[in-house]
Amino acid sequence: MGHPGDKWDALIERVQSDALLWFSDIQEEWLDLLWTLDAYRRESTPPARMGNPKARPRPRLAGIYRGKGNWFAQIVALLLENQTTQVIAPRNRIQGFSQTHQIDVAWPDRKVDPLICVETKVTGGPPYGSHNxxxxxxxxxxxxxxxxxxxxxxxxxxxxxxxxxxxxxxxRTNESPSVYLLWAARLGPSETVEDIVQEAQSLTNSYLDGAGVLCWQEAVDGTSYELVNLPNQARVHELDDVLYRIATAIQQGTT
Structure with a gap:
């Protein structure tokens, strides 16, 4: 099974040292990382050397598990940096009209009036303890x-x-910043990829400038996660397509 912290370190090292450009280059490693993290979740056991060692096991594991969203945002920021050679800020607080917002990825790296904002979401989780x-x-x-x-x-x-x-x-189309959603979704037993596509499409139809989706589910043999392809007719795009759009917009903004 391995250790999720070690797998995360290896994944980030490969993105940086190999100057990877696309999520598809590491999507199998991402699924393996999430499978390993979820295995600890199922067993209600916090991985060694991760989380707050002073916390009790349950809240310690919960804190570790919430970190998968930060992992995804960091990967997205690094991939965009590799594509554009620009500094891409993960986890920034950006000033809006009525309040500040925690934005997962923003460019340029400033707290006021960025041109591009990316919201990343990682949703879904395995059963554990008495929880479905x-x-x-x-x-x-x-x-x-x-x-x-x-x-x-x-x-x-x-x-x-x-x-x-x-x-x-x-x-909304002409006003800055352009706002994108990159959504990594573990499908539940009663969910389909079409459900995810429909939700993402409704947002791009009315509020967002683009959405990219990555879906996975537990394999039939119960030993890993497997990627679920988007429907051919889907108007929502794969992650790499939207990463390309974002990187292109950044490069155009620097010329």
Whole structure:
């Protein structure tokens, strides 16, 4: 099974030392990392050398498990840095019109008025203890509201009280920053990739400038995770397609 901390260190080292550009280059390692982390989750056992050693096992493991979202954001930032040679800031607090927002990836690296903001989400988890498996869409209604609000509030900041919105789609498309969603989803037993695509598509139709999706599920033999391909007709894109769009926008913004 291995150790999730060791696998994470090896994954980040490969992204940096090999100057990797695409998530597809490391997606199998990502799935193996999540499988290993989830194995500890199933056993309710915190991995050695990870988390707060002074905490009790359950809250210590919960803290470690929440870190997978930071892992994903860090990988995205590194891949974009490799593609653009720009400094890409992970986990920044960015000023919106009405409040500051915790944004997973932002460019340029500044707290006010970035041109590109990327929200990353890692959802879904295995059963453990007395808890059932957590689906990728559990609590998604709240996450959806947060994404809609953040995307709008960040765009409103640029002009503040002078903003006049005559046509919503035209305004949100033309106003900075461009806001993207990169979503890594572990499908629950009753969920399908089409469910994830539909949710992501509804956001790009009305609030976001693009969305990339990576889905996986437990393999039939129960020994690993396997990738679930997007439907051919899906209007939501794979992660690498949206990474390319973001990197291209960054490069155009530096010329």
């Amino acid at each position: 498996a957590r689906g990728a869409l559990n609590d998604w209604s709240n996450r959806r509201k947060e994404l809609k609000f953040a995307a709008t509030d960040l765009k409103l900041y640029r002009r503040g009280m002078e903003t006049r919105i005559d046509h919503w789609d035209q305004w």
